[in-house]
Structures are given as structure tokens and as C-alpha cells.
Amino acid sequence: MSDLAQYLEQLGRAHGFTKEELEANRAGVIHPSQLARSQRGAVRGPVLWSLFVAAILLGGLGGAYAFVDGSSSPLSRVDRNALIAILGATGLGGVLFAWAGISSVRRAARHREAFRTGAVTVVEGLVAKGGVRGNASTFWLDLGGKRFFVGRHTWQLVTHGATYRGYVIAGQMVTFEPVR
Amino acid sequence: MMQWALVAAGGVAGCGVIYGVVRWTKQMNAIWPDAAAKYGLTYSKKSESIPLGNSRDFNLLDGPSLSVVSMEERVGRTRRRSTVITARSATGLSPVRFEVVTARPAATFHLVSTGDATFDARRFILSEAKTAVQAVLTPAVRTALLGCPHSTLRIACDGAQVVVSFGELVTDAKQLTGAIDVALAIAKGP
Numbered sequence: 081m082s083d084l085a086q087y088l089e090q091l092g093r094a095h096g097f098t099k100e101e102l103e104a105n106r107a108g109v110i111h112p113s114q115l116a117r118s119q120r121g122a123v124r125g126p127v128l129w130s131l132f133v134a135a136i137l138l139g140g141l142g143g144a145y146a147f148v149d150g151s152s153s154p155l156s157r158v159d160r161n162a163l164i165a166i167l168g169a170t171g172l173g174g175v176l177f178a179w180a181g182i183s184s185v186r187r188a189a190r191h192r193e194a195f196r197t198g199a200v201t202v203v204e205g206l207v208a209k210g211g212v213r214g215n216a217s218t219f220w221l222d223l224g225g226k227r228f229f230v231g232r233h234t235w236q237l238v239t240h241g242a243t244y245r246g247y248v249i250a251g252q253m254v255t256f257e258p259v260r
Numbered sequence: 261m262m263q264w265a266l267v268a269a270g271g272v273a274g275c276g277v278i279y280g281v282v283r284w285t286k287q288m289n290a291i292w293p294d295a296a297a298k299y300g301l302t303y304s305k306k307s308e309s310i311p312l313g314n315s316r317d318f319n320l321l322d323g324p325s326l327s328v329v330s331m332e333e334r335v336g337r338t339r340r341r342s343t344v345i346t347a348r349s350a351t352g353l354s355p356v357r358f359e360v361v362t363a364r365p366a367a368t369f370h371l372v373s374t375g376d377a378t379f380d381a382r383r384f385i386l387s388e389a390k391t392a393v394q395a396v397l398t399p400a401v402r403t404a405l406l407g408c409p410h411s412t413l414r415i416a417c418d419g420a421q422v423v424v425s426f427g428e429l430v431t432d433a434k435q436l437t438g439a440i441d442v443a444l445a446i447a448k449g450p
Contacts, residue, residue, distance in 0.1 A: 241357030
């Protein structure tokens with residue numbers, strides 16, 4: 081195996097792409113496995129958010145029912161106010177998390193759509209490595225005037241100041257390779 | 261008697277700690293002025309505030325053929341540090357960029373061998389322009405690099421200047437002078 085092939089294999093393992101995917105992107109097309117990977121979560125995301133909102137509503141309403149059941153009848157003024165607070169908080173929590181969920185699901189759907197209809201664009205140039213270390217470490221590569229956030233392992237494999245070519249789909253650098 | 265001995269021992273230990281802190285602070289404060297005096301540069305310090313209570317502090321050394329800009333940016337709990345040393349070169353260096361690291365890199369595709377076994381065992385050079393880097397790494401440059409304690413050093417040369425940079429905070433005089441010596445050795449040419 082040549083040095084380049086070995087290096088590409090290392091980059092692929094770290095960044096999550098295969099030789100076949102890189103070859104497809106070089107030819108300007110999206111590999112079927114990249115497309116399949118990008119479309120994941122179409123069902124799981126909405127289901128998880130719906131379950132989360134349902135759990136909030138169930139918890140709030142169940143709590144309110146248990147509260148009423150355990151109180152004297154008719155409810156005192158204090159208990160009535162507490163019940164209103166429980167139901168209000170449940171409604172507010174449900175609305176807020178439903179809104180966050182819908183936003184998240186729509187954002188993910190837009191990204192999937194962009195990936196499905198998008199083309200492979202090429203960025204090339206000298207790479208500049210950057211990063212912030214600490215509790216929440218972040219690593220990035222500046223290439224061709226764009227910033228791509230990558231994992232630590234990918235970042236460690238890239239040589240600062242060397243020329244790389246990146247293949248970008250929907251703003252995401254899916255594959256890349258050294259030019260020299 | 262025993263109690264007095266313990267109090268005395270505690271006093272000595274406390275004085276030792278205070279002396280150590282004062283000495284360390286003095287050494288830290290002297291790093292930049294000492295480097296300025298050593299290389300005939302002008303030292304200045306500046307600070308600028310950025311929104312939401314964050315700040316950016318600079319230590320600057322400036323001279324006719326050498327300048328150093330060290331920046332520490334504080335944004336919330338994150339710290340971003342960079343030191344950039346620029347040395348003017350009269351020798352017309354060929355354009356080249358390379359990284360010098362002290363730990364063996366995970367990928368060896370861009371690894372450059374200098375042919376000096378002692379050097380190659382202690383410093384690892386990464387670049388895509390292997391021949392140009394080998395021309396830059398003269399014995400004087402290799403010696404300067406071995407004397408530089410940074411775990412990662414980034415070097416870029418063009419025809420007119422050499423830029424040496426690193427992202428660590430300068431806490432020791434050798435970290436600053438070592439990197440300046442590298443820049444000067446490269447700028448001097450073969």
C-alpha cells in the first residue's frame with residue numbers, strides 16, 4: 081500500500097468516509113452510502129421529540145390529577161391556585177419543548193433535503209488548523225475560505241499549511257484528501 | 261516546646277511559599293522586558309476589552325528586523341492564545357510552510373526526514389514541500405529547534421520573512437527566546 085493510500089485510509093477512518101465515497105466525490109457525485117447516511121433520523125427525531133413532549137404532558141397532567149385526588153373536596157383557594165400553577169407550567173413546558181422539537185426536526189429535514197438535492201463542491205487550498213482546548217474542546221480546519229469543524233482525531237492527522245482538497249455537500253466537508 | 265517548633269516550621273514553610281510565588285511572579289514579569297533587551301527590541305503591552313466583559317491582552321516586541329505579537333483572548337471560560345514571531349530575511353528564502361512537533365505524529369505522510377538521526381528522533385517535521393524544508397533545516401536551524409521547548413511550532417517562510425507561531429502561553433523565558441532563535445536562524449539563511 082502506498083503512503084498516500086495509507087494516509088487516505090487513516091483520514092477516512094477518522095473522518096468517516098471510505099475510498100469509494102472519496103472516488104465518487106472526486107467524480108462530482110454523491111455516493112449512495114453518503115446519501116443514505118445523511119437521510120438517517122427522519123423518523124427517529126420526530127418520534128423522540130414527540131415522546132419527550134408527551135412525557136412532559138403526562139407528568140404534568142398526572143401530577144395535577146394526583147394532586148386533586150389527594151386534596152379535600154371542594155378545593156381550597158390555595159389548592160386551586162397550586163393546581164392552576166401545575167397546569168400552567170405543564171402547558172408552557174409542553175409548548176416550549178414542542179416548539180424546540182419542531183424547529184429541530186425542520187432544521188434536520190432542511191439539511192437532509194439540501195444533501196439530497198445538493199451537488200458536490202470542491203474547496204482547495206492551504207489548510208489552517210485551529211482549535212479551542214478546555215472543557216468543551218473544539219477543533220476546526222480553515223480551507224478555501226470556509227471553516228469546517230472536525231473531530232480531534234481528524235484534526236491530529238491533518239498537516240497545518242499543507243494543501244488539501246475538500247469535497248463539500250450541503251456545507252459539510254464529507255471527504256478530503258491531500259493535494260501533494 | 262514542641263508547639264513552638266511546629267509554629268516555627270509552619271512559619272518557615274509559609275515564608276518559603278510566599279518567596280516562591282514572589283520569585284515566580286518576578287520571573288514571569290521579566291520574560292518580555294528581558295527578551296526585548298536581549299534582542300534590542302522595544303517592549304509594549306496593551307489590553308482591549310471586547311463585549312460582555314471579555315478581553316484581549318497583548319505583549320508586543322518590535323524592532324527593525326524582528327517583531328513578536330503575543331495575544332491572549334478571554335471569552336467566557338475559554339482562553340485563546342497565540343504568539344507570532346516575524347523575522348525579516350534578506351536572503352530570499354523559497355516559500356515553504358512546515359510544522360515541528362515533539363511527539364511522533366499519527367500520520368507520517370507529510371513527515372520529512374532531515375537525515376540527522378539525533379534530530380529526527382527528537383523533533384518531527386511535517387510539510388508537503390519536503391525538499392524545500394530540507395534546504396531550510398540547516399544545522400544552525402536544527403540546533404535552534406532542539407533548544408525550543410514547544411510541543412508544536414508552525415513555521416512559514418516566504419521570500420521576505422519568516423513567521424514562527426505557537427499557541428501556548430509563554431511561562432518560561434526559554435519558550436520565547438527559543439522560538440525567536442528559530443526565526444532568526446531561518447531568516448539568516450543557509
